[in-house]
Amino acid sequence: MKRFLLFLPLLVAVVLGVVLFAGIGKDPTKLESALIGKTVPEFTLADLHNPGATLDRSLFRGEVSLLNVWGTWCPSCRDEHDDLMWLAEEKGVPIFGLNYKDKREDALVWLDRLGDPYRATIYDPKGTLGFDLGVYGAPETFVIDADGVVRYRHVGVINPKVWEETLLPVIREARGNS
Amino acid sequence: MTRIVLATLLALFAGLSQAEVADVYDFDSREQELRYQNLISELRCPKCQNQNIADSNAPISEDMRNEVYRMMQAGASNEEIVDALVARFGEFVRYKPELDSRTFLLWATPAIAVLGGLLVVAGVVIRARRSERQAQGLSPEERARAERILAGQNKTSDR
Numbered sequence: 001m002k003r004f005l006l007f008l009p010l011l012v013a014v015v016l017g018v019v020l021f022a023g024i025g026k027d028p029t030k031l032e033s034a035l036i037g038k039t040v041p042e043f044t045l046a047d048l049h050n051p052g053a054t055l056d057r058s059l060f061r062g063e064v065s066l067l068n069v070w071g072t073w074c075p076s077c078r079d080e081h082d083d084l085m086w087l088a089e090e091k092g093v094p095i096f097g098l099n100y101k102d103k104r105e106d107a108l109v110w111l112d113r114l115g116d117p118y119r120a121t122i123y124d125p126k127g128t129l130g131f132d133l134g135v136y137g138a139p140e141t142f143v144i145d146a147d148g149v150v151r152y153r154h155v156g157v158i159n160p161k162v163w164e165e166t167l168l169p170v171i172r173e174a175r176g177n178s
Numbered sequence: 179m180t181r182i183v184l185a186t187l188l189a190l191f192a193g194l195s196q197a198e199v200a201d202v203y204d205f206d207s208r209e210q211e212l213r214y215q216n217l218i219s220e221l222r223c224p225k226c227q228n229q230n231i232a233d234s235n236a237p238i239s240e241d242m243r244n245e246v247y248r249m250m251q252a253g254a255s256n257e258e259i260v261d262a263l264v265a266r267f268g269e270f271v272r273y274k275p276e277l278d279s280r281t282f283l284l285w286a287t288p289a290i291a292v293l294g295g296l297l298v299v300a301g302v303v304i305r306a307r308r309s310e311r312q313a314q315g316l317s318p319e320e321r322a323r324a325e326r327i328l329a330g331q332n333k334t335s336d337r
Contacts, residue, residue, distance in 0.1 A: 028227065029227065031224060031267075031268060031270050032268065033268070034264065034265060034266060034267055034268035034269075035266075101237070127237075127241060131241050131245070131266065132266060133266070134224070134266040134267045134268065135238075136224040136225045136236075136238045136267065137225050137238070
């Protein structure tokens with residue numbers, strides 16, 4: 001018993017070390033979405049390109065897709081735009097856009113100048129769908145499976161590395177079991 | 179003197195009025211306003227992680243404050259309001275997490291630490307008492323034997 005007590009400080013130090021080590025390298029600003037495993041919230045919002053038409057969540061049915069939250073006011077969105085073009089054109093990934101808290105004219109100019117990687121873009125000037133999705137900073141990208149269920153949320157820019165290491169495995173899994 | 183006091187008071191209150199983000203909301207009563215202030219001080223901003231939504235200027239905090247106000251005006255309870263935000267942004271936004279299997283350790287740690295401390299103190303006290311009793315307690319036979327030994331030593335030392 002006495003012997004055991006002598007080792008107690010060592011034991012405590014090791015346990016604490018393991019716990020703290022697990023936290024190293026994690027980015028605390030990236031939160032897991034609360035919507036994972038849930039269907040995309042209901043919405044009825046205008047199409048960016050076509051003010052008369054509305055879009056709703058049936059958009060995401062039938063195929064695993066990405067939902068990319070962006071705005072012309074967001075510098076990182078400019079950063080990832082070329083990689084979104086690459087994903088859409090080279091990899092054939094279906095990407096939907098959510099134009100978040102933005103002006104229609106600005107957004108249209110942006111897509112005209114830089115190219116449009118999106119199958120369709122939801123126009124959300126007040127950020128209502130963004131709020132329901134728990135968006136706290138653009139760019140954010142959701143992986144949505146063929147049943148319209150959120151599988152993953154990536155906070156921050158998309159680049160080939162994020163695609164290979166993070167998104168592709170999630171997409172493969174989502175394609176596999178739905 | 180009164181002038182100095184007044185100036186100090188003014189300086190203090192100037193600080194206070196700047197500490198809170200000014201929103202223009204109308205409340206039916208003072209209680210409602212207090213309820214709103216309590217709610218927004220218990221909700222954490224997901225963008226600026228170490229601030230509550232009352233202090234934060236981030237657009238997302240503004241949206242969250244609007245939603246809290248909107249739900250309050252619609253007659254929602256505090257619990258419903260917090261749950262609605264947790265459903266969107268995750269448990270992260272609670273500054274006071276619910277007691278469940280994941281947060282059990284978090285809530286129980288103070289109690290465990292106090293109990294552990296009490297156990298250690300009790301152990302030390304009991305051990306001290308026991309050794310004290312042993313120190314004072316010599317049985318009559320032991321005493322006689324000890325005296326014999328001491329007497330013998332005296333004889334040898336006399337020589």
